[in-house]
Amino acid sequence: MTHSPGVGRPIYNSMHPARQHLCMTYMKCQHCGLPASRNQDGWLFLDWRKPWDPPTWPEGSLTEMPPLCERHARMAIERCPHLSREDFVVLRARTPKLWGVFGTAYELTVDGWRTQAVDVMRPYGDEGLKAVLASRTVRELRAVAVVDLREVL
């Protein structure tokens, strides 16, 4: 992917890997790059249930979606087709812990390096992490409080 900050229109379900990493690492809004919204209940995220989420979801959710400022959370809810089709929640997480990465796993075989058919999530410290080409940074959302949509819109 090319790197052209400030150029073009957002593609909500295909975030640039470098932007995603920077926003996740430094808690910046995934849309504007300014500091994400944070109050006494925590950082502002949008999240939806995924197959790997724990039964406590959204508590403990593993997310690849960086936080948002309030303005762009409203805009995403209004305009993102993915959010209009899926069940999702607006939440605040007091402890969004850096957890690991999502990416392509490689395996060394007698014929050379091979990739697995599907991308994987690997936590930091996992032995398999050494053979993953990361495309997204993952945070684990802890101390979660679901926010009433009317408070955001």
Ligand SMILES: [Zn+2]
């Ligand atoms: Zn923003």
